[in-house]
Each structure stands twice: as C-alpha cells, then as structure tokens.
Amino acid sequence: xxxxxxxxxxxxxxxxxxxxxxxxxxxxxxxxxxxxxxxxxxxxxxxxxxxxxxxxxxxxxxxxxxxxxxxxxxxxxxxxxxxxxxxxxxxxxxxxxxxxxxxxxxxxxxxxxxxxxxxxxxxxxxxxxxxxxxxxxxxxxxxxxxxxxxxxxxxxxxxxxxxxxxxxxxxxxxxxxxxxxxxxxxxxxxxxxxxxxxxxxxxxxxxxxxxxxxxxxxxxxxxxxxxxxxxxxxxxxxxxxxxxxxxxxxxxxxxxxxxxxxxxxxxxxxxxxxxxxxxxxxxxxxxxxxxxxxxxxxxxxxxxxxxxxxxxxxxxxxxxxxxxxxxxxxxxxx
Amino acid sequence: xxxxxxxxxxxxxxxxxxxxxxxxxxxxxxxxxxxxxxxxxxxxxxxxxxxxxxxxxxxxxxxxxxxxxxxxxxxxxxxxxxxxxxxxxxxxxxxxxxxxxxxxxxxxxxxxxxxxxxxxxxxxxxxxxxxxxxxxxxxxxxxxxxxxxxxxxxxxxxxxxxxxxxxxxxxxxxxxxxxxxxxxxxxxxxxxxxxxxxxxxxxxxxxxxxxxxxxxxxxxxxxxxxxxxxxxxxxxxxxxxxxxxxxxxxxxxxxxxxxxxxxxxxxxxxxxxxxxxxxxxxxxxxxxxxxxxxxxxxxxxxxxxxxxxxxxxxxxxxxxxxxxxxxxxxxxxx
DNA sequence: GTGAAAGCGCTAACAG
DNA sequence: CTGTTAGCGCTTTCAC
Numbered sequence: 001x002x003x004x005x006x007x008x009x010x011x012x013x014x015x016x017x018x019x020x021x022x023x024x025x026x027x028x029x030x031x032x033x034x035x036x037x038x039x040x041x042x043x044x045x046x047x048x049x050x051x052x053x054x055x056x057x058x059x060x061x062x063x064x065x066x067x068x069x070x071x072x073x074x075x076x077x078x079x080x081x082x083x084x085x086x087x088x089x090x091x092x093x094x095x096x097x098x099x100x101x102x103x104x105x106x107x108x109x110x111x112x113x114x115x116x117x118x119x120x121x122x123x124x125x126x127x128x129x130x131x132x133x134x135x136x137x138x139x140x141x142x143x144x145x146x147x148x149x150x151x152x153x154x155x156x157x158x159x160x161x162x163x164x165x166x167x168x169x170x171x172x173x174x175x176x177x178x179x180x181x182x183x184x185x186x187x188x189x190x191x192x193x194x195x196x197x198x199x200x201x202x203x204x205x206x207x208x209x210x211x212x213x214x215x216x217x218x219x220x221x222x223x224x225x226x227x228x229x230x231x232x233x234x235x236x237x238x239x240x241x242x243x244x245x246x247x248x249x250x251x252x253x254x255x256x257x258x259x260x261x262x263x264x265x266x267x268x269x270x271x272x273x274x275x276x277x278x279x280x281x282x283x284x285x286x287x288x289x290x291x292x293x294x295x296x297x298x299x300x301x302x303x304x305x306x307x308x309x310x311x312x313x314x315x316x317x318x319x320x321x322x323x324x325x326x327x328x329x330x331x332x333x334x
Numbered sequence: 335x336x337x338x339x340x341x342x343x344x345x346x347x348x349x350x351x352x353x354x355x356x357x358x359x360x361x362x363x364x365x366x367x368x369x370x371x372x373x374x375x376x377x378x379x380x381x382x383x384x385x386x387x388x389x390x391x392x393x394x395x396x397x398x399x400x401x402x403x404x405x406x407x408x409x410x411x412x413x414x415x416x417x418x419x420x421x422x423x424x425x426x427x428x429x430x431x432x433x434x435x436x437x438x439x440x441x442x443x444x445x446x447x448x449x450x451x452x453x454x455x456x457x458x459x460x461x462x463x464x465x466x467x468x469x470x471x472x473x474x475x476x477x478x479x480x481x482x483x484x485x486x487x488x489x490x491x492x493x494x495x496x497x498x499x500x501x502x503x504x505x506x507x508x509x510x511x512x513x514x515x516x517x518x519x520x521x522x523x524x525x526x527x528x529x530x531x532x533x534x535x536x537x538x539x540x541x542x543x544x545x546x547x548x549x550x551x552x553x554x555x556x557x558x559x560x561x562x563x564x565x566x567x568x569x570x571x572x573x574x575x576x577x578x579x580x581x582x583x584x585x586x587x588x589x590x591x592x593x594x595x596x597x598x599x600x601x602x603x604x605x606x607x608x609x610x611x612x613x614x615x616x617x618x619x620x621x622x623x624x625x626x627x628x629x630x631x632x633x634x635x636x637x638x639x640x641x642x643x644x645x646x647x648x649x650x651x652x653x654x655x656x657x658x659x660x661x662x663x664x665x666x667x668x
Numbered sequence: 669g670t671g672a673a674a675g676c677g678c679t680a681a682c683a684g
Numbered sequence: 685c686t687g688t689t690a691g692c693g694c695t696t697t698c699a700c
Contacts, residue, residue, distance in 0.1 A: 007458060011694095023670060025694065052453065056694090097447070116431065123386040123387070394692045
C-alpha cells in the first residue's frame with residue numbers, strides 16, 4: 001500500500017490566498033464571518049490547489065468523524081441470501097450521503113467478532129452505530145452500551161419493551177400479521193396455519209403474536225416453527241400437511257418461507273390459492289413476484305427503515321421506538 | 335450526536351505505568367524492543383484504564399488509516415436483488431478483519447455520487463479501494479485513477495485487456511461458458527441458444543464469447559440479449575421461443591436469467607430438461623437450488639473473489655489480472 | 669473581521 | 685532499551 005502524492009495543506013491554501021490559516025479554515029468550513037473578497041480568494045486557492053481537508057487532523061480536534069458504523073450481527077448465511085439487508089443498507093447509505101457521513105460496515109459472524117466490534121466502537125472511530133439482526137441472546141448490545149456510542153437498532157431488540165430509552169426502528173410486525181390473518185379469515189378459510197420465523201428474533205415473535213391476536217384459539221397443531229429460510233418453509237409445510245391435512249390457509253413469517261411452502265404444496269398437489277391460500281411477509285419483490293403463483297404478502301418499506309434509522313441517529317433523536325406501518329399487497333396466492 | 339465520556343490518552347497510560355509516552359506507544363504497537371517488565375506494566379495500565387488508541391491522532395502522523403473503501407457503482411436495483419454483492423462483501427470483510435482493516439462502504443447511484451466518491455478517495459481517507467460493477471462507459475475509473483489510490487477491481491474492467499497494470503479479480507467467465515455450452519452439446523442438443531447478460535459489463539461479454547467459442551456457427555437467432563435479471567430472462571426466453579420454436583437448450587448468462595427463462599418454459603408447456611435443457615451461471619444457491627427443476631449452473635466462488643481482492647489490495651500486489659476457475663454444477667435442468 | 673498561538677493524541681527520529 | 689523532542693494538519697480561543 002504505497003502512499004500517494006503529498007496533498008496540499010490548509011497552510012498552502014492560506015499562503016496562496018494571502019491570508020492566515022485561521023481564515024482559510026473558516027472559509028473551508030462554511031465561510032461565516034469572513035468578508036466576501038477574502039472568501040473568494042480562499043475558494044480560488046482551494047480550487048487551484050485541489051485542496052481536500054485532512055479528515056484525521058480535523059477529527060483530532062473536533063472529535064467528530066462524520067462516519068457511522070453499521071453493524072450486521074448475523075452468524076448465518078441468511079442475511080446474504082435475502083435482499084433485506086442490502087435494501088436497508090441502501091436506505092442508510094442514501095441518508096448518510098445526504099449528510100456527508102461515511103458508512104463503516106462491520107460484519108460479524110461469531111463471538112470473536114463481537115469483541116472486535118466492541119473494541120472498534122469503544123475506540124471512538126465513529127459518531128454512532130446502526131445495529132441489525134439482533135438475536136435474543138446476543139451479547140452485542142451490552143458491548144455497545146458499554147462503548148457509549150449513540151446507537152439506533154434495526155428491529156426491536158428483544159430486551160426492550162420500547163420504553164427503556166433504547167432507540168429502534170421497526171415494522172409493525174404484529175399489526176401486519178393481524179391484517180394478513182384477517183384477510184385469510186375473510187376469505188372464508190377456517191383452518192389457518194402459521195409458519196413462524198426464527199423465534200429468537202423479535203420480528204418472528206411479533207408476527208406470531210399478531211397471528212394469535214386474530215386466532216387466539218388456533219390449536220398448536222396449526223403453528224409450526226420455521227426459520228425464515230425457504231428450506232425451513234418446506235420442512236414446516238410438510239410437517240403441517242402431515243399433522244393437519246385439511247389446512248386451507250398458511251400465513252408464513254416471510255416471503256422466503258412462503259416460497260418454500262408453495263413448493264411443497266405444489267409437490268403435494270395442492271392448488272394455491274384454491275386448496276390452500278398462502279400469505280407471506282416482506283414483499284421482497286424478487287421473491288414475491290416470482291413465485292408461482294405470485295405471492296400475496298405484507299409489505300414493509302425496508303429501504304425507508306434504513307433511511308429512518310440513519311436519520312434518527314444523525315439527529316441524536318431521543319425517541320424510543322419508531323414503528324413503521326405495513327400494508328397488505330394482494331397478488332394471486334391468497 | 336452527543337460526545338461520549340473522555341477516553342484515556344497514551345499520556346495517562348504512560349503515567350500510570352511510570353514510563354514515557356514513547357515507551358507506552360511502543361508497547362501498544364507490538365512492544366518490540368521494550369523490556370518485558372515494562373511491557374507488562376504498560377499492558378496492565380492499558381487494561382485498567384480501558385485505553386484505546388485514538389485512530390485520528392495515529393493516522394495524522396502515520397498517514398495510514400487501516401481502512402479501505404468498497405465502491406459499488408450500480409445504478410440499478412439489480413445489485414440488491416441478487417446476493418452476489420453481499421457474498422463478495424462478506425469475503426472482503428473477512429479478509430479485512432483478519433488484517434485489522436475497516437471497510438468503508440461507498441454506494442453510488444448516479445453521476446453526483448461519482449463526484450462525491452472521487453472526492454472521498456482523493457481525500458486520503460482510506461488506504462485503498464475495491465471497485466465493483468463497472469459498466470463500460472463508467473466515469474468512475476478515471477476519477478479513481480486521478481485520486482491516486484491503490485485499487486483492485488472486481489471483474490475485468492472493460493478498458494483493460496489484462497496487461498495494462500490494472501489489478502483485478504475475475505472469474506473465468508469465458509471458460510465457464512465454454513464448459514456449460516459443451517455440456518449442452520454433449521447432451522446431444524443441436525439448437526443451443528444463449529441469453530446474454532447486460533452487454534455493457536465484461537462478464538456478459540466474456541460469457542457470450544465463451545458461447546461462441548464452442549458454437550461459432552450459432553445463428554444470430556439463437557443469441558438474445560438479456561440483462562441479468564429474471565424479468566430480462568423471461569422476455570428473452572419468449573423472444574427465443576418465438577423466433578426459434580425448436581430450440582432445445584439454453585445457456586443463460588446467470589442464474590437469475592435462467593430462473594426467468596424456466597418460468598416461461600413452464601408457462602409454454604416445455605419440459606425441462608426433456609424438451610429444453612437449461613444452464614445458468616453463478617450457482618447462487620438460493621436461486622439455483624430453488625428453481626423447478628433445480629438448476630445446472632456454472633459455479634464461481636464469489637466469496638473467495640472478494641477475499642482475494644482484499645488480499646491483493648492489502649499486499650499491494652502488482653499482479654495485473656487474477657482469474658478464478660469455475661466449475662460446472664450438475665443438477666436437474668441440464 | 670482577522671491573525672497569532674495553543675494544542676488535539678499520537679509516532680518517530682534522535683540522543684542518551 | 686528508554687526518554688526527549690518535534691511535529692502530523694487542523695480548529696479554536698483570544699487578542700488585536
């Protein structure tokens with residue numbers, strides 16, 4: 001990693017503009033309180049020299065970094081098989097970019113990584129952190145708390161009831177689930193099942209709760225545990241069909257799960273939606289639109305979630321939990 | 335963004351350990367040439383104080399940042415609908431982590447963003463850059479060249495013939511395509527078609543070249559342009575079926591395209607592989623394993639590509655182009 | 669409004 | 685081997 005050509009310093013700019021370093025600095029940082037002609041001269045010098053501020057020097061004195069960390073704590077490959085993560089990232093990136101902040105990505109896949117991330121955050125490299133995919137037993141939150149870095153969580157953390165001052169952005173998982181199940185019931189379905197997500201994540205728990213809100217009396221036979229993956233959806237659907245052959249509707253915890261379920265239904269000769277209606281969650285376009293039949297699902301605006309997280313962090317918002325609404329998107333599967 | 339509690343400085347550590355700042359610094363940076371008892375004392379002081387080096391101060395003098403930028407220049411949503419990007423990112427992240435480097439993610443989606451990225455790289459915030467998804471007419475390479483930052487490209491840049499000193503990592507797209515097409519021919523197929531990728535990317539061009547290597551005489555009717563998306567695959571497959579109804583094999587430029595093609599084939603009542611054999615490219619598990627039938631495809635080790643890119647960058651390698659081998663993965667579709 | 673001067677926390681010669 | 689010294693490039697009082 002060789003070093004690049006020496007870049008001009010503020011000193012050089014000041015010299016060229018015939019002003020002091022202090023004045024040059026003022027201009028570079030907005031130019032408030034500097035008379036117009038000087039501003040002009042400094043601007044020109046900056047231009048001519050191709051001056052770019054040295055961020056390290058600046059951070060050293062301001063103690064700000066204009067950078068935030070995005071921590072994705074996901075041991076499994078799941079994150080990478082599903083566009084969810086990428087979409088949120090994009091929302092975050094847009095918002096940060098708009099505020100001239102950089103995005104430092106911290107991917108973790110194990111206990112060792114946690115320590116590393118904790119150290120990094122504690123190291124004061126960034127002005128804040130955006131944290132995702134927490135599982136109920138995740139040690140990361142504590143590390144982060146200790147690091148004392150302003151943090152916004154993506155998805156309600158399991159240990160937060162939404163009132164403890166923890167800032168997070170979440171979808172209305174429970175409400176969305178309710179709407180989906182109500183839709184199924186409204187279709188006249190009487191044996192509505194639910195394939196859950198990974199129950200160590202609050203989104204899965206909340207969706208299950210939403211299901212139960214509507215179908216409090218649903219027998220345990222009708223609830224089977226999945227894990228947010230297509231394979232999990234297949235497995236769960238098989239089990240469901242075995243223990244309850246007359247099931248006539250399935251609310252799957254996400255689109256990937258629903259896709260797996262659809263495959264098994266087809267394989268077993270059940271028609272969708274005629275024999276069994278299916279609803280997913282997420283409205284992950286590349287999945288939901290491409291299944292056969294296209295998937296009715298609960299839409300959440302994932303990119304907006306990312307954007308909002310970044311916004312809350314940058315604003316230093318003290319609001320506890322923000323819950324974004326969901327909407328039911330009707331396609332052919334239910 | 336409120337500031338966190340003041341962190342201890344090297345000065346504090348030195349004082350507590352009863353040594354000079356210089357010695358403390360030496361210990362913190364590996365401890366070479368410092369006598370054991372002192373090392374021990376400094377270590378303890380670091381521990382007790384919870385000292386973490388101030389990276390800004392360090393960078394200011396070393397001119398190193400232990401950070402590299404990952405630039406993803408992809409205007410379209412495509413990157414986000416396909417796990418390719420995420421997988422490479424993971425490979426990169428692993429390698430960087432192993433070398434204590436941070437990953438700064440720069441997502442761009444337009445000309446404005448290019449300027450911003452150029453400025454950032456020129457600003458000397460990072461020690462190097464990893465650049466992806468270049469299109470043939472992309473202005474980014476020039477900006478990056480001018481920024482004078484060591485760079486490794488993901489995928490062969492269009493303006494490079496592999497000898498110009500540009501460092502890149504690529505899959506053997508051409509060889510992989512050849513193997514796929516040969517397999518199809520070996521199956522006894524006589525009207526083998528190709529649905530290309532977005533031809534403004536070298537990977538698409540190279541795969542097309544590989545196809546032609548084997549089937550130099552394939553009529554233009556048998557080559558139809560796609561864009562690496564399922565929708566493009568569908569459109570292309572329809573066109574193919576219209577202008578050449580007796581096609582009996584399709585080599586699609588990637589798995590997503592193949593998935594689209596499969597859907598159209600099913601819709602038109604063609605059996606796969608009996609009537610039409612289909613091969614994809616990438617071996618993107620969540621796609622290739624979940625299609626119906628499961629997809630025969632050309633596998634490339636995407637994560638390894640990412641890892642290798644990072645390795646080359648960190649090592650300051652001067653090697654021009656590195657091309658990773660591909661392997662044909664046989665499933666049910668061909 | 670503008671400049672001079674004092675560091676921010678750290679590393680790297682250079683002496684000792 | 686260890687300490688002293690001199691900045692890295694910038695912002696920010698504080699005088700003028």
